[in-house]
Amino acid sequence: SYVLTQPPSVSVAPGQTASISCGGNKIGRKSVQWYQQKPGQAPVLVVYDDSDRPSGIPDRFSGSNSGNTAALTITRVEAGDEADYYCQVWDSSSDHYVFGSGTKVTVL
Amino acid sequence: EVHLVESGGGLVRPGGSLRLSCAASGFMFNTYDMTWVRQAPGKGLEWVSYSSNSGTYIYYADSVKGRFTISRDDAKNSLFLQMNSLRAGDTAVYYCARHGLDGSGRYFDSWGRGILVTVSS
Numbered sequence: 709s710y711v712l713t714q715p716p717s718v719s720v721a722p723g724q725t726a727s728i729s730c731g732g733n734k735i736g737r738k739s740v741q742w743y744q745q746k747p748g749q750a751p752v753l754v755v756y757d758d759s760d761r762p763s764g765i766p767d768r769f770s771g772s773n774s775g776n777t778a779a780l781t782i783t784r785v786e787a788g789d790e791a792d793y794y795c796q797v798w799d800s801s802s803d804h805y806v807f808g809s810g811t812k813v814t815v816l
Numbered sequence: 817e818v819h820l821v822e823s824g825g826g827l828v829r830p831g832g833s834l835r836l837s838c839a840a841s842g843f844m845f846n847t848y849d850m851t852w853v854r855q856a857p858g859k860g861l862e863w864v865s866y867s868s869n870s871g872t873y874i875y876y877a878d879s880v881k882g883r884f885t886i887s888r889d890d891a892k893n894s895l896f897l898q899m900n901s902l903r904a905g906d907t908a909v910y911y912c913a914r915h916g917l918d919g920s921g922r923y924f925d926s927w928g929r930g931i932l933v934t935v936s937s
Contacts, residue, residue, distance in 0.1 A: 709878070741923040743861070750911055750927040751853075751861065757919040794861050798922035803875045805851065805863035805922070 710799040712808035719814045720785045728811045730778040730795030740778040741796040742771055744789075745810075751794065755780060782813070790815045818842040818926040820912045825931035832902050832935070838895040838912030838928060846890040849915035851924060852897050854908035854933075864910070865897065879905075902935045909933075 713731040720726040730740060740758050743751035753762050755771035758778065768783045782789055795808040824836040838850070852864040865886040866875045874886055885898040895912055909932050913924035 739920040739922050743924075745861075750929055751924075752927070753916075753923060753925050756916060756923040756925070760919060762916075762925060792860075796861075796863075796923065798920070804877065805866065805875075807853075807861040807863060810860040 709802055709804065710797070710806050712795055712797065712806055714793075714795060714808040714811045716809070717812045717814065719816055720782075721816045722785055722787060724785055726782040726785050726789070726813055728780045728782075728793050728795075728813070730780070730808050731776055732778070732797065733776060735776055735778050735797065736774045738773075738797045738799075740771065740773045742769075742780045743794045743796065744791045745794065746791045754793075785813075785815055787815050789813060818914065820914065820926060820928035822910060822912050822928045822931035825910065825933045827934045827936065828902055829937050830903060830935055833898070833900045834902065834933060836897040836899065836910055836912075836931060836933070838897075840893045840895065840912075840914070843914070845888075845893040848917070849921065850888065850895045851913045851915060852886065852895075853911045853913055853924070853927075854906075855911070855930070856905075856908040859908075862908070867895065899933070902933075904935050907933060907935050 742755040745751040754769045758773040759771040819841045821839045851866045883901045887896045909930040911930045912928040914926040916925040
């Protein structure tokens with residue numbers, strides 16, 4: 709089965725840039741999504757199809773995807789960005805949706 | 817405004833059954849693919865099951881295949897998850913999620929608040 713690998717945690721100072729990686733075999737050939745989940749809340753889609761943003765998501769959130777690594781970048785980080793972030797893909801070889809293990813972003 | 821409201825959760829003994837429902841409103845339910853995702857306490861997100869908008873295509877995670885059944889009633893704007901032979905490892909918050917229509921459609925653009933299922937003796 710397809711595996712997505714994320715770092716467990718990322719720490720960033722307010723106003724700085726956070727980057728979260730999502731590794732997978734030839735992930736550049738897949739469409740990657742990113743979700744933000746705050747404690748006690750449902751996930752929220754922040755990036756889809758590698759780099760598109762749903763309406764209402766600030767342009768501080770951006771995504772990229774190439775080779776074996778996708779990434780979510782958060783610029784000008786705010787305290788409110790502190791959350792768990794999950795990457796997700798569709799694996800057509802198994803007809804399964806797959807989530808990464810999640811990355812906890814801590815704003816220092 | 818899109819609303820997804822899960823119901824039917826609770827405490828069930830190992831080996832028991834439970835049927836989750838997801839009531840949808842604020843959009844044309846019969847146009848959208850739908851998915852169930854779960855999250856065990858303190859753990860990450862796990863995809864459970866998918867239904868295409870017509871119900872023609874249905875997929876399950878290996879961990880629930882043969883035990884869970886997804887279905888939908890477009891006339892009632894509702895999605896269901898019948899869960900049989902429940903195990904302690906099925907304990908989780910279960911989310912109903914709507915797929916997007918733009919681009920690949922392989923993403924979940926709206927989520928319910930989730931419903932807790934606890935499997936314990």
